[in-house]
Amino acid sequence: MNRKEVISSIRSIKHRCEIPIMLRAVGVKNICEVGVDQGANLKLLATADPKYLVGVDVWLNGIPKKVRKFVKNSKCKIRLLHMYSKKAHKYFGNEFFDYIYIDANHKEKFVAQDIKMWWPKVKKGGIFAGHDFTTINYGVKRAVRAFVKNNKLVEFFHVVSGDSAKSWIALKRI
Numbered sequence: 001m002n003r004k005e006v007i008s009s010i011r012s013i014k015h016r017c018e019i020p021i022m023l024r025a026v027g028v029k030n031i032c033e034v035g036v037d038q039g040a041n042l043k044l045l046a047t048a049d050p051k052y053l054v055g056v057d058v059w060l061n062g063i064p065k066k067v068r069k070f071v072k073n074s075k076c077k078i079r080l081l082h083m084y085s086k087k088a089h090k091y092f093g094n095e096f097f098d099y100i101y102i103d104a105n106h107k108e109k110f111v112a113q114d115i116k117m118w119w120p121k122v123k124k125g126g127i128f129a130g131h132d133f134t135t136i137n138y139g140v141k142r143a144v145r146a147f148v149k150n151n152k153l154v155e156f157f158h159v160v161s162g163d164s165a166k167s168w169i170a171l172k173r174i
């Protein structure tokens with residue numbers, strides 16, 4: 001896919017559940033979700049058919065059984081990092097992931113911190129996204145807006161609806 005096609009594919013997304021269709025079409029290999037909880041979105045991301053899928057979550061009450069079961073039976077290689085985001089990002093080199101989805105702590109300070117830590121881990125030309133771009137979770141909106149405004153490497157920005165809240169999507173310049 002050329003850049004115009006990638007942008008048009010992102011622009012055509014209307015709902016979060018369509019993101020994996022786009023990721024598959026673009027041909028992503030390495031995917032990471034920061035904030036997994038019960039694995040609803042991790043399951044969706046697995047349908048993008050990645051080579052390597054990483055799920056990061058602090059899971060204060062332990063990894064949920066259904067997440068463990070899903071990982072065990074999944075066709076794609078999934079690695080769960082049971083730890084805080086600020087520790088997990090150190091496991092990866094810069095520009096390792098084709099796609100990263102941020103959905104952990106929604107306070108502005110933590111979203112800004114996650115963006116700062118994980119944006120360098122997105123490949124040039126890759127896709128960075130996250131959940132809860134809503135007025136209620138104002139912290140997310142403020143942190144993401146500041147990131148987009150001050151970052152010349154964001155080539156294209158798009159917002160899509162979801163079951164509970166909107167997701168934001170930013171394309172990194174090549």
Ligand SMILES: C[S@@+](CC[C@H](N)C(=O)[O-])C[C@H]1O[C@@H](n2cnc3c(N)ncnc32)[C@H](O)[C@@H]1O
Binds near residue numbers: 033039
């Ligand atoms: C909204 S839930 C994630 C939902 C999931 N992305 C989905 O859509 O199915 C947020 C998760 O982030 C985790 N979390 C919160 N702060 C975190 C942090 N600093 N590092 C890692 N995980 C964190 C919580 O344990 C929780 O499970």
